Amino acid sequence: MSAFTTETVLDVQHYTDRLFRFRTTRAPAFRFRTGEFVMMGLEIAGKPLVRAYSIASPNWDEELEFYSIKVPDGPLTSKLCSIEVGQTVLVGRKPVGTLVLDALLPGKRLYMVATGTGIAPFASLIRDPETYERFDEVILTHTCRTSDELTYGIELVASLKDDPLVGDYIQAGKLIHDTAATREAQGAKGRLPARVADGSFFKEHNLPPFNPDEDRGMICGSMEMLASCKTMFEEAGFTEGSVSQPGQFVYEKAFVG
Numbered sequence: 001m002s003a004f005t006t007e008t009v010l011d012v013q014h015y016t017d018r019l020f021r022f023r024t025t026r027a028p029a030f031r032f033r034t035g036e037f038v039m040m041g042l043e044i045a046g047k048p049l050v051r052a053y054s055i056a057s058p059n060w061d062e063e064l065e066f067y068s069i070k071v072p073d074g075p076l077t078s079k080l081c082s083i084e085v086g087q088t089v090l091v092g093r094k095p096v097g098t099l100v101l102d103a104l105l106p107g108k109r110l111y112m113v114a115t116g117t118g119i120a121p122f123a124s125l126i127r128d129p130e131t132y133e134r135f136d137e138v139i140l141t142h143t144c145r146t147s148d149e150l151t152y153g154i155e156l157v158a159s160l161k162d163d164p165l166v167g168d169y170i171q172a173g174k175l176i177h178d179t180a181a182t183r184e185a186q187g188a189k190g191r192l193p194a195r196v197a198d199g200s201f202f203k204e205h206n207l208p209p210f211n212p213d214e215d216r217g218m219i220c221g222s223m224e225m226l227a228s229c230k231t232m233f234e235e236a237g238f239t240e241g242s243v244s245q246p247g248q249f250v251y252e253k254a255f256v257g
Contacts (some may be wrong), residue, residue, distance in 0.1 A: 004039075004048060004090040005030065009083055010063060015151050019117065020081060021056065021067045024089055032095035033102070034059045034128040035121045035218075037252070039092035040066060041076050042083075048090050049076050054120035054220070054252070055095065058127040060165075064091065067120040067152060097121070098242065098250045099218050101134055105246045108214040109207070110135040113192060113229050115143045115221035119153050121252065122220065126160065132169040135216070139205070141178040141192055143221075150179045176205055191225075193232045210236035217249035226251050 007024040014020040032038065032055055041050030057065035070081040083089065099121045104110070110131065112122040119142050125131050131138055142153045157177045160170045169175065178201070180189060195201035202209055210233070217238060219229045230240075233249045241247020 003094075004050070004092055006088050007064065007091050009085050009087050009089060012083060012085060014081075016146075016148050018070050019068070019149060019152065020070065021065060021152060022083060023057070023063045023065045024091070026062055026064045027091070027093075030064075030091070030093070030095075032059055033097075033100045034124045034130070035099040035101070036095040036097035037121065038095040039090075041090055042079055043090060044079070049079075050090060050092065051076050054097070054099070054124070056120040056123040058124050060128075065123070067117050067123065069117050097252065099125070099220060099252050100243060100250075101125075101130060103241045103243045103246055103250045104216045104218075105241065105248060107135060107216040107248075109137045109139060109216070111215060111217045112138070112140045113217060113219045113221070114141065114153075115225045116149070118220035118222070118225070118252070120220070122218070123153070123156055125218075126157070126175060127163065127166060129165050129169070132166060132174050136174070137176065137207075138174055139176045139178065139207070141180070141201075143180040143182060143192055143225075145181065145183045147181045147184055150181060153177070154179065176207075178205065191228070193228050196232055210238070212237040212239070212248050215248070219249065219251035226253075 005027040009022055009024050011023040037052050037054040039050040040053040053066050056067045071077045114122055144150050217233050238248040241250050
């Protein structure tokens, strides 16, 4: 059996000259935990060219959604960004990943910390009712360079108010969406570790400072961002977790883009 299924592209939306999302069919036998990633890509010259991509759709969705950066000279994304409805992509059969709820100890608040396309696994998690059943508050923070790069997350969160599965949680205020553009005045300005350090992040959202007894964290973004936010949680007393040994925070080690 091939390590990949061939899925048909159903919808494509470009947000900027650097960011786009697309939806595909989903093989009936494909199963994944909300928050996991999968190897996904194209067949080039008869061979699979794939990278790790978080699945942005929830595990109950009949389709798969991916959110991607465009890298002009990238071996995969330079071609993937031209994908059109009706064309096909390769999707791996074995999803994996650390950004799953079972890797965290029970808590009161869940912080999902993302930069750029690192919002993808959280786009899956905020559409899953189990996320709100496990935590009293869910705080999604998304930091990008410019305001137009925040559009995917803003539109998604807005749509959840009418979602049949999680709409009641959203309308009850269980989801806080924090946006920050570091190069212009959209949302809060500045990177999250700095806003946490000076207390402005907590003041803005009427939240208490990090407390490892009550709070849990998930991180997904660039390597530099992972390092700084990992340090942010560790300095607050959080311990890293995994599915085999749940902890107080986790981060995605296989993020691409």
